[in-house]
Amino acid sequence: MTAHPVDEKLPALKMATTGLQHVAAMYAGVVAPPLIVGAAVGLSPTELTFLTGACLFTAGLATFLQTLGFWKIGARLPFVNGVTFAGVAPMTAVVASTKDRSDALPIIFGAVMVAGVLGFVAAPFFSKAVRFFPPVVTGTVITLIGVSLLPVAFGWAQGPDPAAHDYSSPTYLGLAAATLVLVLLLRRFTRGFVKQIAVLLGLVIGTLVAIPFGVTDFGPVTDADVVGFPTPFHFGAPQFQLAAILSLCVVMVVSMTESTADMLALGEIVERPADERTIAAGLRADTLGSALSPLFNGFMCSAFAQNIGLVAMTRIRSRYVVATGGGFLVLMGLCPMAASLIAVVPRPVLGGAGVVLFGSVAASGIQTLVRAGLEKDNNVLIVAVSLAVGIIPITSPNFYHAFPQTARIVLDSGISTGCVAAVLLNLVFNHLGRHRDDDEVTAPMEPGEEIVDRRTGPGPAAVGA
Numbered sequence: 001m002t003a004h005p006v007d008e009k010l011p012a013l014k015m016a017t018t019g020l021q022h023v024a025a026m027y028a029g030v031v032a033p034p035l036i037v038g039a040a041v042g043l044s045p046t047e048l049t050f051l052t053g054a055c056l057f058t059a060g061l062a063t064f065l066q067t068l069g070f071w072k073i074g075a076r077l078p079f080v081n082g083v084t085f086a087g088v089a090p091m092t093a094v095v096a097s098t099k100d101r102s103d104a105l106p107i108i109f110g111a112v113m114v115a116g117v118l119g120f121v122a123a124p125f126f127s128k129a130v131r132f133f134p135p136v137v138t139g140t141v142i143t144l145i146g147v148s149l150l151p152v153a154f155g156w157a158q159g160p161d162p163a164a165h166d167y168s169s170p171t172y173l174g175l176a177a178a179t180l181v182l183v184l185l186l187r188r189f190t191r192g193f194v195k196q197i198a199v200l201l202g203l204v205i206g207t208l209v210a211i212p213f214g215v216t217d218f219g220p221v222t223d224a225d226v227v228g229f230p231t232p233f234h235f236g237a238p239q240f241q242l243a244a245i246l247s248l249c250v251v252m253v254v255s256m257t258e259s260t261a262d263m264l265a266l267g268e269i270v271e272r273p274a275d276e277r278t279i280a281a282g283l284r285a286d287t288l289g290s291a292l293s294p295l296f297n298g299f300m301c302s303a304f305a306q307n308i309g310l311v312a313m314t315r316i317r318s319r320y321v322v323a324t325g326g327g328f329l330v331l332m333g334l335c336p337m338a339a340s341l342i343a344v345v346p347r348p349v350l351g352g353a354g355v356v357l358f359g360s361v362a363a364s365g366i367q368t369l370v371r372a373g374l375e376k377d378n379n380v381l382i383v384a385v386s387l388a389v390g391i392i393p394i395t396s397p398n399f400y401h402a403f404p405q406t407a408r409i410v411l412d413s414g415i416s417t418g419c420v421a422a423v424l425l426n427l428v429f430n431h432l433g434r435h436r437d438d439d440e441v442t443a444p445m446e447p448g449e450e451i452v453d454r455r456t457g458p459g460p461a462a463v464g465a
Contacts, residue, residue: 005317006077006270018316019324021200022080023332024345025357026304030059030082030329033299037088040095041104049336051297054230055083057333058298062289063326066282066303067319075274075282077266078311078322081289082329084255084302087112090247091299093405103239109294110238111248116291116300119252120284126256127280129423133264134430136379137386137422139368142265144390144418145305146362151394153354156347171213172348179206179352187313199310199353206349215346228336230296238294248300252287254416255302259286261419262303269308269364270317305415309357312364378429382422390418 010018034055038048062081069076094111095104133141157176158168166172179202186198194201210216263282267274274282282303289301311317373379392399393414400411411417 008318015324018321022325023328033083040092053333054297058293060326060329062301065285067323074285078319080304080307081301083299087251087300094244105235106239110240111244114245115248115252119287123283124280132423135372138264140386140422141261141419143365148414149358157351160347175348176352179349210346259303269312309361313360382425386422389421390414
């Protein structure tokens, strides 16, 4: 019996290069949170490098849990895990409210551990929500994931520092455009293995092209140590502060919501739909990885949506490829010099490749919506309103500025708000009360045109016309 593509083991070279491609796609997302939080704490460059390496190491361990799994832990899908960006705002808030900055990281680690344990216990109950995710909901959420990630790629394309005078300069945008075009050309005019690693080749060639422009910085490689291990509790034993725990528990709920949506999206893409058991196992991996991460000085772990785009584009669905990427992350955590090689890739080059990756996620969502029955006006309303709600934080980042910080953790995540809106609207329109499945939209209405109910015939105005 032929193994499902998700369980396929590829040749070693192909496994290594495609796994490295996954690492390249998510590296910036993994290192950004520790860099931001570490800078807020006031860590020295050496300590900041240590914290970043620790987050790479724990991301690799969490990816192993998710892809390989054991017992009832792990979705066993090509699912990359890493530090969730949703926790950055509350963690920096913890830092700001801590009198002695040396206590900030131990307080954060203690809160993450508690949130992880509570999330692990809640995982099987949380997974029962899968019945509320039909194609009209999953398609909307998948589309929102891609649309929400695109601004990240646009930000990368403009350069590494928004405060710099050359931010969004023609040089940066030109490098991003060149990388995008290169990836497209490789996808169009090559075949087989080369076509599948088009993104990785685009990143390598784009980095080389950037050298004459002075954008490529090899400093991280020359300054990095060859070997380093994330010593357990390097920054001190965890401390447990109620306010921080509550704040990170809210982040955990947001993270579990997004992970559920990501698993449903990935299940559609790899043609192995994520059922309740899969989601429960995946959430256990997320939360267990989060609970163990502080032991090695890492933060809360969650699914990385950008890698879903890579799976969708390359059609390489093997979970062992992603597990190989997890192995590279572990090695980078143990070898700072190896980690620094990925850091050499300029942000504009990442941005050009990100347009392809994140756009592929949105396209996958649209494909799912095509199968969602959009001839029914109820479903059109669900998609329309949910997309609008989910796009608010993207188009108007300060829309919820007057709300409490705890509420903004949820509201500022377009994926979470759009997901909640889609689930609630699906319940109201397709489950509660009388069904109106035969109310179909066959064509856009002209101004002043009247809706005709086929069960009762045209309204009085139409009859008198």
